[in-house]
Amino acid sequence: MAGIYIHIPFCKQACHYCDFHFSTNLKSMEDMVEMIQQELILRKNYLGTETIETVYFGGGTPSLLKPEMIHSILDQIQSTFSNQWKEVTIEANPDDLTDSNLKAWKELGFDRLSLGVQSFNAEVLKFYNRAHTSEESKIAIDKARAIGFEKFSLDLIYGYPSDNHKIWENDLKEALIRDPGHISSYGLTVEPKTALGNWEKTGKFTQANEEFVSQQFEMLQEAMDQGGYIQYEISNFGKPDNFALHNTNYWKGIPYLGVGPSAHSFDGKHRGFNPRSNSKYLNSLKAGVIPFEIEELSPEDSLNEYILTGLRTIWGIDLDLIEERHQINLRAEKSSVLEKMNDQGWLLWKDNQLSLSKSGKLLADCIAAALFI
Known part of the structure; x- marks a missing residue:
């Protein structure tokens, strides 16, 4: 889909x-x-x-x-x-x-x-x-x-x-x-x-x-x-x-096509964007050229993006999935950080699924950044 x-x-x-x-x-x-x-x-x-x-x-x-x-x-x-x-x-x-x-x-x-x-x-x-x-x-x-x-x-x-x-x-x-x-x-x-x-x-x-x-x-x-x-x-x-x-x-990382000036797209592996200019967009397409720049994502970029977006949602992030895709045991790699966040009451755990508590959502971006690889 x-x-x-x-x-x-x-x-x-x-x-x-x-x-x-x-x-x-x-x-x-x-x-x-x-x-x-x-x-x-x-x-x-x-x-x-x-x-x-x-x-x-x-x-x-x-x-x-x-x-x-x-x-x-x-x-x-x-x-x-x-x-x-x-x-x-x-x-x-x-x-x-x-x-x-x-x-x-x-x-x-x-x-x-x-x-x-x-x-x-x-x-x-x-x-x-x-x-x-x-x-x-x-x-x-x-x-x-x-x-x-x-x-x-x-x-x-x-x-x-x-x-x-x-x-x-x-x-x-x-x-x-x-x-x-x-x-x-x-x-x-x-x-x-x-x-x-x-x-x-x-x-x-x-x-x-x-x-x-x-x-x-x-x-x-x-x-x-x-x-x-x-x-x-x-x-x-x-x-x-x-x-x-x-x-x-x-x-959830589902692919999408963004069309129009400044629109972003994601094909499941790469991100890209159109120019923030109506004239550049129009002139390029009138010449038959797609006005689209590709943004290559490194494995670290992909993982950090998953952490950032996932922690914003009630579904959170799946640490088993991270280990399977990236060969990284995030719970072990970030054990001290996770322990401090647990003590603050910012995290919710369901097996190896991690999401944020109501108070943790106030600090979502900071928490995600602390877990980046």
């Missing part, structure tokens, strides 16, 4: 925190859709004979595309690859959830909506420079359910600087009231080439301190637990049978 990720590099406006690749110039949208189809054709053998089970439209803002543009891309996937779709997702902003869009997406075969809510607070949305309103966030799922959608995910951001946690408490409450079945939540980060990054350099913005952010992460864990959501990955919470299949496959 395998997946296809389509990166749509366009947005109405730039969110102040966003460091993903996108453009607010929509003039090349038709060319982009055509070249995305061209890339799908040129890379039809990338996944070998794997059957495509998941398709994910991300970005950027894929909900900006006209339905006929999306239709042409989906048709290209169906005609180019072996398909047995189990999940087809589109990321959408609440302000793009018109009745006509929702009906078209449903008819095109999308069965999952990933909604970029980020916050239900009007002031926070304005600070982030989001295009939608808090009211549009609140009615988004109701509108989609009325059309017939059943599977949703809400994106939320924690760590907005404040004197207290009231805004975050309300965001969590509003999200759970709507019972989406899946919630993805990320801490507010400041990237250098964003508006927040510039504001921080000039003293116009100060991030919340680490303790404040950690407290909000713990509030998130508690609220999701009480709401019946399982933290199956550090930033992702789903009710049973409502985990995101496409993203879960990333963490």
